[in-house]
Amino acid sequence: MEPLHDDAYAAAADWHNRLDEDDSAQTHAEFDAWLAADSRNKAAFEAVERTWSSLSAARVDARVLKLRREALSATHRLRFFRFAAAAAVVGVAVAIAYAVNPLFKADPTARPATIMGSATEGGAFRTAVGERSNITLSDGSSVVLNTNSRVEIRFTPEQRNVRLLSGQAWFQVAKNPNRPFVVEAGDRRVTALGTAFDVRLGAGDSVRVTLAEGKVSVEPILSPLQRLISAPPVPQLLLAGEALVVSEDAPVEKVKADLAKVQSWRQGQVVFDNDTLATAINEINRYSSTRIELADPALGQLRVSGVFKAGHSESFVETVTGHYPIQVASREDSRILLTAAQ
Structure with a gap:
């Protein structure tokens, strides 16, 4: 199949x-x-x-329905002696609370990328914080840019070239065996003939390539000196459902991908599955100019599951403070500080 x-x-x-x-x-x-x-x-x-x-x-379940009402009203706050019982069902409560916004429904508020060049055979494209945009290429391929992302596109008769300079992008590649589609991000080169995949650049030029369908090869980009003194790199082949994770402080790792989670941003949503609160906050902050911060880093070890609307920082804060021993310490135009509940 x-x-x-x-x-x-x-x-x-x-x-x-x-x-x-x-x-x-x-x-x-x-x-x-x-x-x-x-x-x-x-x-x-x-x-x-x-x-x-x-x-x-x-x-x-009465407990879940009660938690859901608390999340929506944000009028009750859990204390530590209730936290253990609540944490066991909070992931389900959050998932149900957001079930009215199906995971695969497109976000009609997404705005087009700022175009800094021609869109026919190439150019430079970017999105601001909170924006998402679709770019249709001349060969029938398409690129979707996530929040705060930049790409440069240059097509030649022999090859279709894209450079991801920052952020994250989804690529749906039109098949053309005689004209490879090549994406460069950080120090990695991804080559595809006809496929669909996601590339994300993180801190320190970390790269994550996730393949949804087809096949791609991923290889290091070598400098001219490295090409002279090193053996040719061996490309790593990715199959559908796999991801390649590259970072400075860990070996290159091939892992099984959670495709629904990886692709959720294209529907304007962010999915967490037993992620730490620190990880969740970092992800939510990608989509908004209002930053959420923790006064005590230890709170970042709490676990979060659920589906949230990208860019809705206030909704995320209301849900978290409604189900965890956390409260808002201060709120400014561009910063929300969270601390342990008293």
Whole structure:
């Protein structure tokens, strides 16, 4: 079976919501026709069903419903003696609280990139903090820029070249075996013929390449001197569902990727799955000019799960302070300081 595309998941999520709201014979007939149209549709719908089945018991759990009301109202604060019990269900509560915004629904507020050159065969493109933009290339490929990102594109008859200078980008590559699509980010070069993948540049020129479909090869970019004195690098092949992580302080690592989590930013959302609060705050801060900070770094070791709207720092703060022993110490135009609850 071919790999599932995010379009199949998007349609499956829409059908799941529609069937919940409309149980008519006509709706079921249309749903059956959609299932029969492509075997991947059934697989995508079953994946959505499994996710919701895992939450089915919690949806009617009184503790979860109470936590959800607290998160939305932000009028109650958990104390340490209640924290252990609440933490066990907070991930489910957050997931349910944001279920009205399906993971695969596009964000209509995304604004186009600032164009600093021609969009036909190349140019320079960037997004500001909180922006997301789609760029259609002349060969039929497309690039989606995440928040605060920059790329330079240059096409030649022999090769399609992209340089990710900062941030994160998604690449949907049109097939052309005679004209490779090459993305350079940090000290890595990614080569694809026809595929879909995500590249993210982090602190210290760390690079993460995540492959959703097809195949790509990833290799180091050598300086002229390195090419003279070193053996040619051996490219690493990535298959769908794999990611390559490169950083200065750790060996190059190939890992299994959580594709839904990696791709969620393209729908204007941020997904956490048992991540530390420090990691979650760093990710939320990428999408807003208002920065969230912790007065005590020890609080950053708390664990967070859930789906949040990118750029909605206040909603994130309300949810966190509603379920953890944390309170807002001060609030300014561009800074929210969190501290342990008294």
